[in-house]
Amino acid sequence: MNNIKIAIHNRPGSFSDRWIEYFHEHNIPYKLVSCYSTDIIGQLSDCDGLMWHWDLNDYRSALFAKQLTISLEKKGIKVFPDFNTSWHYDDKVGQKYLLEAIKVPFIKTFVFYSRSDANNWAETTSFPKVFKLRGGAGSSNVKLIKNKNEAKQLINKAFTTGFLITSPVSRLKERLWMLKRDKNLQAVKKTITGFARLILRKQKEKFISKQIGYIYFQEFVPENDSDIRLVIVGKRCCGMIRYCRDNDFRASGSGLVEYNYELINIEAVKIAFQTAKKLKTQSVALDFIKDKDGYKLIEMSYAFISEIFPGYWDTDLVWHPGNVVPQKFMAEDFINSINKITPETE
Ligand SMILES: Nc1ncnc2c1ncn2[C@@H]1O[C@H](COP(=O)(O)OP(=O)(O)O)[C@@H](O)[C@H]1O
Ligand SMILES: [Mg+2]
Structure with a gap:
């Protein structure tokens, strides 16, 4: 037990806070690393495992977290989250195929990779449907589509300009909801920055790739509060x-x-x-x-x-x-x- 050495990527506010607490509580040695270092593989050569809570709010991890994970697994280093746990993270398109393949109860989902396939489907299907982007959280990229015309507008957008995964408009709507719900100073501040972000975009948002060339719809399941x-x-x-x-x-x-x-x-x-x-x-x-x-x-x-x-x-x-x-x-x-x-x- 005491011979094992685990590396933790420390990101305050993430799961690593609790992991480090656990390691201290149980007197288990660990080493702090940054997965963004170019020599991360070398840094981990004396380790048995790596724990890294990467998430969708950091565009950088989407560039290489899965690649690093599978490479470490090839080297015999265990990773949390491992490949099985993480490859479908923030990827509703990937999840559609996986959940269908393993035959678990999953809401019927449709993905199209051409405008004509999507339009043909929209002509014959029933509405409402739910439209989603493959990534995002907190319902920010989830929309109810009431009829064929709305669907066709989205299909057009998906195969022309595409979508932003973090849209300043949906963020503002979210913050207005928080203001209505919480009615406190924090919510007021967030609403003001939400308005400001309509004009002043964060630098890192420019690095997030556009959602384009596919469209995702799901059957709408009514009457769930x-x-x-x-x-x-x-x-x-x-x-x-x-x-x-x-x-x-x-x-x-x-x-x-x-x-x-x-x-x-x-x-x-x-x-x-x-x-x-x-x-x-x-x-x-x-x-x-x-x-x-x-x-x-x-x-x-x-x-x-x-x-x-x-x-x-x-x-x-x-x-x-x-x-x-x-x-x-x-x-x-x-x-x-x-x-x-x-x-x-x-
Ligand atoms: N097909 C659906 N039918 C009815 N409600 C849905 C459907 N899909 C999602 N929802 C509702 O919308 C919410 C957000 O959808 P979800 O796909 O989980 O997006 P996010 O990744 O933003 O959480 C869910 O928590 C659920 O309440
Ligand atoms: Mg969800």
Whole structure:
């Protein structure tokens, strides 16, 4: 146990805060690294594992995080998140194929790579549908499409100018919602910067690639005033209900969260465990809504916002009460996974 050495990419405010706390609590040695160093492979040569919480808010990680992960795995260095856990992160297009392939309940989804294919489909399908971009979070790139004309306008845009993944207009709408919800000084400040960002774009936004050359639609599942977010780390499942914004079908990013586990239907928990097993992930947050046939997956993500949950279900669906921090489960499982492989590789 004490011989293992794990590297952590430290990013204050990210999962690394909790990982480092866990390593201190258990007297486990670690080394801090920056994955952005060009000699990162060399820096990790004396390490057994790397933990790096990269996320969609940093355009740089999208340029190489998966490539670094798979390269380290080839070298025998374990990574959190590993390739199975991370390759589909912030990629709803990739998730469509994966969720169809592993046969889990998933909302019917359509992706087209030419304007004519998309237009032909729009001519014959029914509406409403849900339009999404492949990336983004907090519902920012999710829109209800009421009729064929709206669909055709989006199709035209997808194959001409394309879309921005972080649009200043949708960010402002989000901040106006926060102002309505919170009515505090912080929300006022954020709304003002939201207006300012309509004109003054952040330098880094210029580096984010445009969404162009594909279009994604999903069947609309009506009558959900919330979605269920289930977080699976190893053999534990934590959950929360997220309510939709006022007069809106979208829950993600609303901030209207309920942690009472008794409100979560155990059927969704079962599907979540089955899905995580098929995906072979270290950590996955799975979002569900219900249609006439039962719970269906919307999307998944190895990383998520919440930190403390009031307990978890085990794989026998037994509830274990008490505050838990999923990020610490990640660190625990990761260290155990390295300990397990050591004897086999000797
Ligand atoms: N096909 C759908 N039918 C009905 N509601 C949906 C559908 N897809 C998403 N939603 C709602 O919109 C929210 C945001 O969608 P999601 O795909 O999870 O985007 P994001 O990545 O921004 O969270 C979800 O939390 C859910 O409430
Ligand atoms: Mg979501």
